[in-house]
Amino acid sequence: MKHPFAKFLQSCAVALSAFGLVAADASAQSKTSLLVYTAIETDAMKMYKTAFEKAHPNIEIRWVRDSTGVITAKLMSEKANPQADVVLGVAASSLALLSQENMLLPYEPAGFKELNQMFSDQKRPPHWVGMDVWGAVVCFNTVEAKKLNLPKPESWKDLTKPVYRGKITMPHPASSGTGYLDVTAWLQMWGEQQAWQYMDALHENVAQYVHSGSKPCKQAGSGEFPIGISFEFRAHQVLRSGAPIELIFPKEGLGWDIEGSGIIKQTKHVDAAKKLVDWMASKEANQISANWWAIVAYPGVAKKMEGIPENYEALLVKPNDFDWAAKNRDRILTEWSKRYNAKAEPGK
Template structure:
């Protein structure tokens, strides 16, 4: 039986309007429309769509886009009557949950053997196939910190020091995949007792839990809060835009997840769905991913990014058990919300 939190999320998700749905153009009647649910950053949606449709002119991607938590809840709410054909760019921890619920169609795409195996589902054939890795980072506004006399933190545990009280924003783990990868990393790194103890102490210094993994770094860049817990792609983008932030990669290790793709079982567009998943496994798609991500599934394609350390991949927390994170999602989010939800940002803010 699902916990009340998941039931609430499902009800909310069912009421969420379709976001980011690309309308068919006048000449699209002869194309196969493929309904694709995604949590990828809007920066990437157009690039993937344009390149895929150029290679597959008889297929049209129609996006439904929202945050990881909302898309996950929406898919679960639609379990008895699935609407999506493909899930693209959703967190592996969410796709593992959908797979456990029997909603994913195992499929090994063309060219799968070329990809880094540990960044996809370990079952054979895989229920989901990795695109790229995203990991935790702290965004630290050097100008605001100097004004406030805030030292530069070096570790996760530094963030519990009283000097940072009210100065930190973090993603809400029920809404944001980045927030959830932080929470599950701390619980795996330190064990559950110490992990919750750490989050209790961190909570004392949190100003706000926001419903986006990007927003804390944007807030830090704008000086709204001097410190934001975010992820490396957005941190790199904010820094490149000229914001006075340093990127901090805490020494204990970085929580991380994988953006991945998979086919929804019982899709009526199976051939088109396979073509999209095949294409997402291609070198071309991975080259597009490497525009934003420091680690992609296709070896040798990733580019060096300013501000991202050369040993970034080795800093990722290991092991990172996505099956455990999926199986315990309801329990973890229920406990987290009971303890910390009082500081959650209002929806729609």
């Protein structure tokens, strides 16, 4: 038989345990959960989430990740009943479309004036804020090229030479932001008629249009195809992994886009969403971005990247009209698909 005082202690322990569970449950319930649609690379997702949630322990990020084109289509399909709170790490050409559709909340984050203004929306207050720049690159497998006796291309137009037939992969512009920045850069550089003629000729040499901006460089790195049109983040990563690739920056100029963040206008968590966009504009967030990107929005933070030339920023096609790319997206993708979709990778 238990002593009455022991019974009392046991009762207290049970009560305290129950109180602890209630308190923990209340704490979990008080945490704001932000649904964030993103196209950032999976390499970066964990670092952003960990650092932000450490700075804001009462806010939790729940990611929905896919390629830029898929995320853009998802947001547009949900326009009447938005599900996301924030869109983060999505192409400026897509964010401009969301802005034109009146889906983004105008907001100037804390610290915005510290950022390079050319890499954000030009409206004031901005509808979206830039994080980093990504640009086109050609990944060239030197080992496979030697086996196949392929010369090293120096330009976009070199890629139309018959020697490269069936040797090139490229991102599909409807699903990949990288594919879309390539197409819109060519259209802006050369004009519509010449650009479509170029893409007709390039199409003859393309083996497959894949649904990711990263995949063509990974394919080149593994030797599946000797040439992959990709972007510098993934090219740098594949090169660092030891793959026998050389990074080629075509001399005519590079298509490019900006990864940015914006708040969905109908979010029920405006304050938490603003805190996330504030944090993405911070030096700390830009320092994380600088692990992978040669150009970030916060001046002086970017590092020298292996394989990326010193004049990389000067190679970016200018002007690059994101509003034009957004307004003409449906027209461009319809025409592109009509001409080239027969070589699209299955799926999506």
